[in-house]
Amino acid sequence: MSVVTFISHDGEKHEVPLEDGESLMQIGVSNMVPGIDGDCGGEAACGTCHVIVDDSWIDAVGRSTSVEEEMLAMNPEREPTSRLSCQMRMSEDCDGLVVRLPEFQM
Amino acid sequence: MVGASHAGVQVAASLRQEGWDGEVVVIGDEAALPYHRPPLSKAYLLGRSSREELAIRKTEFYAKQEIRLVRATVNRIDREAGCVVTSEGETLAYDGLALCTGGRARRLSLPGSDLPGIHYLRVFADVEAIRESAVPGRHAVIIGGGYIGLETAASLRALGLEVTVLEAAERVLERVTAPEVSAFYERVHREAGVVIRSRALVESLVGDLRVREAILAGGERIPADLVIVGVGLVPSVELAVDAGLEVEDGIVIDDHARTSDARIVAAGDCASHRMARYDRVVRLESVPSAAEQAKTAAATLCGRERPIASLPWFWSDQYDLKLQIAGLNTGYDEVVINGDPASDRDFSCYYLQRGRLIAADCVNRPRDFVWAKQALGKGLEVDREQLDVLVAT
Ligand SMILES: Cc1cc2nc3c(=O)[nH]c(=O)nc-3n(C[C@H](O)[C@H](O)[C@H](O)COP(=O)(O)OP(=O)(O)OC[C@H]3O[C@@H](n4cnc5c(N)ncnc54)[C@H](O)[C@@H]3O)c2cc1C
Ligand code: FES
Numbered sequence: 001m002s003v004v005t006f007i008s009h010d011g012e013k014h015e016v017p018l019e020d021g022e023s024l025m026q027i028g029v030s031n032m033v034p035g036i037d038g039d040c041g042g043e044a045a046c047g048t049c050h051v052i053v054d055d056s057w058i059d060a061v062g063r064s065t066s067v068e069e070e071m072l073a074m075n076p077e078r079e080p081t082s083r084l085s086c087q088m089r090m091s092e093d094c095d096g097l098v099v100r101l102p103e104f105q106m
Numbered sequence: 107m108v109g110a111s112h113a114g115v116q117v118a119a120s121l122r123q124e125g126w127d128g129e130v131v132v133i134g135d136e137a138a139l140p141y142h143r144p145p146l147s148k149a150y151l152l153g154r155s156s157r158e159e160l161a162i163r164k165t166e167f168y169a170k171q172e173i174r175l176v177r178a179t180v181n182r183i184d185r186e187a188g189c190v191v192t193s194e195g196e197t198l199a200y201d202g203l204a205l206c207t208g209g210r211a212r213r214l215s216l217p218g219s220d221l222p223g224i225h226y227l228r229v230f231a232d233v234e235a236i237r238e239s240a241v242p243g244r245h246a247v248i249i250g251g252g253y254i255g256l257e258t259a260a261s262l263r264a265l266g267l268e269v270t271v272l273e274a275a276e277r278v279l280e281r282v283t284a285p286e287v288s289a290f291y292e293r294v295h296r297e298a299g300v301v302i303r304s305r306a307l308v309e310s311l312v313g314d315l316r317v318r319e320a321i322l323a324g325g326e327r328i329p330a331d332l333v334i335v336g337v338g339l340v341p342s343v344e345l346a347v348d349a350g351l352e353v354e355d356g357i358v359i360d361d362h363a364r365t366s367d368a369r370i371v372a373a374g375d376c377a378s379h380r381m382a383r384y385d386r387v388v389r390l391e392s393v394p395s396a397a398e399q400a401k402t403a404a405a406t407l408c409g410r411e412r413p414i415a416s417l418p419w420f421w422s423d424q425y426d427l428k429l430q431i432a433g434l435n436t437g438y439d440e441v442v443i444n445g446d447p448a449s450d451r452d453f454s455c456y457y458l459q460r461g462r463l464i465a466a467d468c469v470n471r472p473r474d475f476v477w478a479k480q481a482l483g484k485g486l487e488v489d490r491e492q493l494d495v496l497v498a499t
Contacts, residue, residue, distance in 0.1 A: 037397065
């Protein structure tokens with residue numbers, strides 16, 4: 001089974017099954033990962049699905065797109081590998097992906 | 107939970123997250139799996155998403171979290187016995203009850219308002235019926251220039267219909283935005299070929315087998331192959347009223363989402379929150395506030411403190427325009443505009459009250475929105491001078 005891991009701000013690990021074709025936000029929400037809200041349902045309108053991609057994964061999943069950049073630019077917890085997880089479509093290639101969660105969602 | 111939509115599903119999920127280990131039952135009267143409502147006037151109307159794609163959570167989620175979805179209407183709450191009675195005759199006892207009954211589209215009552223071809227827009231079936239008659243070239247009349255009306259206008263235009271928006275007030279979005287923002291939306295709709303008529307009072311709808319025309323006060327006749335009515339929401343508070351709970355427009359809740367009965371919480375469009383920030387009860391109709399109140403409601407049911415804190419915010423998509431709103435602008439006495447709404451497609455409108463920032467409408471300006479949301483959310487005092495500096499840079 002393919003998995004992705006969310007690491008919450010306090011260091012707690014949540015390893016959850018990867019659903020092919022779903023966004024990382026949907027995967028987080030369906031598995032009730034605390035700290036992923038996804039209030040706008042994936043419209044890149046709310047910024048409540050912010051994740052920080054592990055450095056070792058950023059080249060594989062790619063950096064934030066310009067749409068995400070607009071939402072992330074003013075976020076105080078923004079880091080170079082920040083992404084909006086609703087804009088990250090998951091595939092089997094992402095097996096083992098690790099992302100960190102910010103302390104606060106927007 | 108009574109009501110299986112944004113609020114009800116969030117209460118259920120948050121109950122599990124908070125560690126509720128008893129039964130969780132969500133009772134809803136719609137047939138579909140609980141779904142995202144905002145896309146109804148956008149992607150779903152455009153035919154760009156399916157029912158399945160709009161599900162808030164998948165079937166497996168409910169099974170895995172042991173959340174029971176019951177399809178029924180709750181007819182009555184018996185507070186003394188601690189149970190609810192459904193239309194199927196089932197009586198369900200509760201230790202805690204969450205009212206998440208939302209609301210329904212306000213109906214028109216005019217001569218002819220029950221003719222076939224007149225639609226509302228709140229549930230799947232409404233949109234499917236609209237889509238069926240949304241044939242390119244036909245005339246659609248939208249009654250009401252609020253967010254839902256304007257979003258629908260944009261979508262129907264994209265589907266190739268001739269669209270007229272009839273707004274009774276001086277301008278579209280009058281209740282919710284500054285004149286500059288209304289003027290902006292009137293302009294972009296006109297540029298897209300939508301006819302916007304303000305101060306247009308519909309007196310009757312006429313037709314034969316189906317609606318054909320809208321007749322305005324003064325006698326003007328507007329051709330209408332289909333009519334979509336977007337004149338607001340009526341909160342579903344009957345259960346609460348019958349049960350003797352305090353209701354003021356919506357079901358009154360405190361910062362802990364508690365109603366006047368300590369065992370009953372409420373969240374979402376049906377709830378009127380007594381907000382310290384605004385010193386009055388506010389009934390919000392938005393997904394973010396439904397989610398926020400629902401999280402608090404769940405915590406309260408689990409005996410934990412998690413006051414409803416976040417700032418109200420909202421979004422609306424029309425054409426290529428993403429409007430994001432932070433805060434409530436009620437009581438503003440001044441606006442500062444960044445950008446040129448008269449000619450551009452991106453700008454921000456900041457609302458001030460007695461020289462202090464209280465809200466912002468940001469069109470295609472997510473950075474401004476995020477900044478305003480953070481500043482307001484943290485309670486920072488931003489005055490006119492600081493804003494001018496920001497706008498200038
Ligand atoms: C077309 C449209 C576009 C929108 N766009 C946006 C947007 O862009 N952004 C945004 O933030 N918000 C938007 N909204 C508003 C948003 O959808 C609502 O704020 C949200 O749905 C509120 O959720 P709720 O759970 O409180 O209520 P509702 O969604 O109204 O759900 C209440 C549910 O309870 C059921 N129910 C009621 N009474 C009973 C009973 N007695 N027994 C059993 N079931 C019952 C109802 O049938 C319904 O399914 C939009 C709404 C519409 C209609
Ligand atoms: S879910 Fe709202 S921005 Fe990603």
